Amino acid sequence: MGQPHDPRGNLVRPYAVTRGRTEPRRDIPIEAVLVASQAAVQEARFAGHDKYRIAVLCEPRAQSLAEIAAYSRLPLGVARVLVADMVADGMLMLHSAAPKEGFTERMDLLERVLSGLRKL
Amino acid sequence: MDFASSERAGAQPKEITSAKIVIAGGFGVGKTTLVGAVSEIEPLTTEAVMTSAGQGIDDASKVPGKETTTVAMDFGRITMAEDLILYLFGTPGQTRFWFMWDELIRGAVGAAVLVDTRRISDAFAPLDYFENRHLPYLVALNCFDGAPRYEPEEIREALAIAPHVPLIMCDARHRDSVKAVLVGVVEHAMATLVAEQGRGTPATVG
Numbered sequence: 001m002g003q004p005h006d007p008r009g010n011l012v013r014p015y016a017v018t019r020g021r022t023e024p025r026r027d028i029p030i031e032a033v034l035v036a037s038q039a040a041v042q043e044a045r046f047a048g049h050d051k052y053r054i055a056v057l058c059e060p061r062a063q064s065l066a067e068i069a070a071y072s073r074l075p076l077g078v079a080r081v082l083v084a085d086m087v088a089d090g091m092l093m094l095h096s097a098a099p100k101e102g103f104t105e106r107m108d109l110l111e112r113v114l115s116g117l118r119k120l
Numbered sequence: 121m122d123f124a125s126s127e128r129a130g131a132q133p134k135e136i137t138s139a140k141i142v143i144a145g146g147f148g149v150g151k152t153t154l155v156g157a158v159s160e161i162e163p164l165t166t167e168a169v170m171t172s173a174g175q176g177i178d179d180a181s182k183v184p185g186k187e188t189t190t191v192a193m194d195f196g197r198i199t200m201a202e203d204l205i206l207y208l209f210g211t212p213g214q215t216r217f218w219f220m221w222d223e224l225i226r227g228a229v230g231a232a233v234l235v236d237t238r239r240i241s242d243a244f245a246p247l248d249y250f251e252n253r254h255l256p257y258l259v260a261l262n263c264f265d266g267a268p269r270y271e272p273e274e275i276r277e278a279l280a281i282a283p284h285v286p287l288i289m290c291d292a293r294h295r296d297s298v299k300a301v302l303v304g305v306v307e308h309a310m311a312t313l314v315a316e317q318g319r320g321t322p323a324t325v326g
Binding site for chain 1: 229299
């Protein structure tokens with residue numbers, strides 16, 4: 001991807017890195033976070049440049065799909081395909097986005113976010 | 121969490137939940153400034169590529185000859201606990217990218233519509249959008265230096281903001297002010313959830 005001066009340089013033929021696939025194996029919300037274990041990083045060494053870089057990024061701390069796309073300078077749709085593959089192949093662990101259903105679950109989350117904001 | 125694959129990835133003991141709040145508003149209204157005021161990272165930009173057909177499919181190869189457009193969204197992050205991260209997503213400024221707004225609001229806790237009092241009419245389109253979505257939102261008036269000062273109720277009337285939608289003043293550059301906006305969004309989301317529960321309405325997000 002070495003075209004640091006042209007942010008769109010790596011958007012040419014964006015799906016080349018996914019070998020033309022545009023549908024992710026599973027839908028991943030833009031804010032869902034992913035974590036790679038050290039073992040997964042080792043495994044990803046053989047999975048290609050982009051996947052390896054994603055694994056390295058997600059090893060020290062959890063990163064959202066949005067962060068993975070931004071740091072890897074990949075379009076969101078491309079990052080989603082790669083990340084979904086890596087989740088399916090056990091190279092990344094997908095954590096949960098905010099619960100969409102259940103009064104108690106949603107209220108608990110809102111309370112935690114509220115208290116987190118107040119502590120800022 | 122994906123348990124089947126997490127075993128191979130080496131189990132991470134704690135489930136990490138991530139939530140998001142959407143910062144909406146017209147072009148140049150201060151969304152990225154607001155995000156940057158509280159984010160622990162410099163706001164990042166993520167890009168989606170779409171064709172000129174505007175269908176939200178970011179694959180140009182399927183429609184040869186169509187030009188592609190890049191839609192950029194800025195976002196920030198607040199790590200609240202080891203197992204809780206809040207993301208703040210700014211919407212793309214241009215209103216022709218509504219499809220991207222749909223993706224952004226899906227599963228969001230709530231939204232703030234940022235309004236520049238110098239260009240109030242820019243707020244009509246974002247407000248219309250949220251009026252028809254099932255997502256708690258509030259309106260935050262970004263008070264730029266030298267911008268005309270209106271009473272909040274004047275703005276509410278001018279923009280036809282419904283009485284149940286909170287309206288607050290803010291300065292998108294200041295951390296405490298932005299914090300108050302976000303607290304307002306979450307409190308409004310809680311009040312909305314409680315009200316829905318009381319009415320027995322099945323509550324879904326997005």
